[in-house]
Structures are given as structure tokens and as C-alpha cells.
Amino acid sequence: MNMKNELLKTAIEFAKDAGQLILENTTQSNSIKQKLNHADLVTEVDQLSEALLRDRIKTMYPDHWILSEEANGQANPFEIIKQKKSGIGWVIDPIDGTTNFIHRIPHFAVSIGIVQNGVLIAGVVYNPFTTDLYYAAKGEGAFYNETPIQVSNEREIEEAVLATGYPSKEWKENSTVVKQIDALTGKCRSIRLLGASSLDLCFVAKGLLSGFWHDELNPWDTAAGLLILREAGGKVTTRFGELFNLEDRTLVASNGFIHHSLLDILK
Numbered sequence: 001m002n003m004k005n006e007l008l009k010t011a012i013e014f015a016k017d018a019g020q021l022i023l024e025n026t027t028q029s030n031s032i033k034q035k036l037n038h039a040d041l042v043t044e045v046d047q048l049s050e051a052l053l054r055d056r057i058k059t060m061y062p063d064h065w066i067l068s069e070e071a072n073g074q075a076n077p078f079e080i081i082k083q084k085k086s087g088i089g090w091v092i093d094p095i096d097g098t099t100n101f102i103h104r105i106p107h108f109a110v111s112i113g114i115v116q117n118g119v120l121i122a123g124v125v126y127n128p129f130t131t132d133l134y135y136a137a138k139g140e141g142a143f144y145n146e147t148p149i150q151v152s153n154e155r156e157i158e159e160a161v162l163a164t165g166y167p168s169k170e171w172k173e174n175s176t177v178v179k180q181i182d183a184l185t186g187k188c189r190s191i192r193l194l195g196a197s198s199l200d201l202c203f204v205a206k207g208l209l210s211g212f213w214h215d216e217l218n219p220w221d222t223a224a225g226l227l228i229l230r231e232a233g234g235k236v237t238t239r240f241g242e243l244f245n246l247e248d249r250t251l252v253a254s255n256g257f258i259h260h261s262l263l264d265i266l267k
Contacts, residue, residue, distance in 0.1 A: 007088075007114050008122040008137045014056045015110040018049045018094060019128025026104070026129075043102060046070055049094035049110065057090050065089040069220045078247045081219045085118040091223035091246070096125075097196030106130055111198035113223025115246075123224030125198045134202040134228050142205050142232035151234045151255035152207035157265070160210035160258050163192040163200045167216035176215065183265050201225025204253050205232035211254035211262050213239070219246040226253075235259045239266055 025045045050070045057066055065087060067080055081091070090112060095101050097108030106129040114122040125134040134149075136142040142149050154160050162184065166177050181191055192209070194200055197217055203209040205228045214221075223246060226236055237243060239250035241263055254262055 004114075004116075004121040004137045005140075008124065008135060010060065011090075011112045011114060011122055011124045012126070012133065012135060014053055015112055015124045015126040015133075016128075017056065018052050018110045019126050021045075021052055022049055022095060022101070022110070023128050026101075043095075043098060045101070046095045046098055050092065053090075053092050053094060053110075053112070061088070061090075063087070066092065067219060068092045069094065069218065077218050077220070078249065081246045084115065087117070089115045091115060091219050093198065093220040096198040096221060100195045105195070107194055107196050107199060109196055109199050111220065111224045113220075113227060115223070120223060120227040120246075123227035125202050125224050125228065127199060132199075132202075134199075134205065134225075136228040136231040138227065138231070140231070142228045144202075144206055149206045149232050151205060151229070151232050152210055153257065154210045154255060155257040157188050157258050157261040160188045160254075160262070161190050161192065161208075162188050162262070163194055163203065163209050163212045165193055165195065165197060165200070165214050167214070169216070180213070180266055187265060197221045198225045201229045201236075201253055204234055204255065205229040207255070210258055211252070213250075213252045213262070213266060215239070215250050217249075217251055222246065222251060229253055237263070239263065 047070055050068050093111040095108055096111045101108040109125050109127045112124045121138045123136050133145050170177050197214055200212045202225055204212050235256040236253045238248050239252055244251055
């Protein structure tokens, strides 16, 4: 087994361990804290899941670096990821979709992306509630519960079901997201706001969605899903059409066929 597949296998194990911890604490009362505002939340379970993941990684791979939401969220994660161009690192979100988790909406996930010398080499997104497992190793395709997956084949924006989400600071009247949705209304088949970007990217990878866009996502929101989608044949750029990197602040993802149409409307 080569290194990236060994790391992928380990990441799957770690994600499932964190998922089990999350499930064990789902029905217990948890203290909920606001970060940026009342729509940007963290719970004790987020922190417990992250502590478990960091402990597992540091125990098995003490020379690897880690970028994670709760430990690094107060810093500038875009600057941190820019500086991490050597060695192997883990980019983790202990619960992506915390608001869904708090309200017991079964659309949240543990997200783990692994980077080597600045390049994504493995990604895992695991929903412990549904046991949906998405994963990929660079150059080896994308999988859902051991079954290979590919993006959808919708070729016209009129056929596309899209998803998006609000950056925390955009949760307000007349936000950019509202204007973007308005621009797409009537031009695509429908738009969903599902609340967990890692899973939204995987939904595009599996062909459930034709596209997804979102501004101001952090590296831990996108790392795993980004690789999974690319390995499933999808396309991911900035809103300006440039190849998306983890330090970028605008993301547009699609099955590839509708990408230019989606970019044109969002611009």
C-alpha cells in the first residue's frame, strides 16, 4: 500500500472514530457558543471531536502539521495554509454543519483533507448519522461507501440543481448571496441551502447536485470535498474562473458542463 492510500485508510478510521463520539453525544445537552454571530456556532461536541482527531494524528504522525477549525479558527487560516507548502498536513473540520447538528438535521460531517507539499492527496467526508462515507486519493478516483462515483451529465444550466450557503458575515438583509440567488432564479432548475459545504461538494461529486458555490469558506470546509469532487470528474474554480486553491475566498464547483454558464451568471 502506498503512502497516500495508507493515509487515506487511517483518515477514514479517524473520521469514523470522531463520528462515533459525535453520535454518543448527540442527545446530550451541550453548551453552545457564538463565534462571529448567532449563526456561527460551536458546541462542546465540536471541541471533543477535534481533540480526538488531533490526538489520533499527533500520536500516529507526530511530524505532521494540523490545521483545524476550533484550534486555528481565530487566526487567519488562509495565511496559514499559504505557508504550509512542505511536509504532510491534515486539514480538519470536526463537525461541518454545526447548526444542522445542533438542530438534529442529519446533514453534517467530519471532514479530513490531507496535504503533501501543498498538494491535496487524500480526502474523507463522513456523515455519522447516515453513515455516508465519501473518500478519494489523488489520481485514484472518488468513492461513496466503496462504490465509484462520478459527476452528473446535465449540460444546460436550466437542468441544474445547485446549492449555496451564507458566509457568517453575510447573514443579513441584501447580502451578496441573496443577489446571487436572485440572478440564478428562473435560470436553473432549483437552488438548495443545505448547510454543510463538505457534503455539498460530495453531492456534486456523486451527481446529486450539478453545482455549488460559496464565498469565504475556510480551508477545513473545502479540503476533503475539493479532492473528492475533482477525482469524480468535477471542476472547481474561483468565481473569477481561476483554478481554486485552499487559500482562495470564492468557490464555484460543478460537474464541468455547466461551469461557464454558472460563472457568467455569478459574475
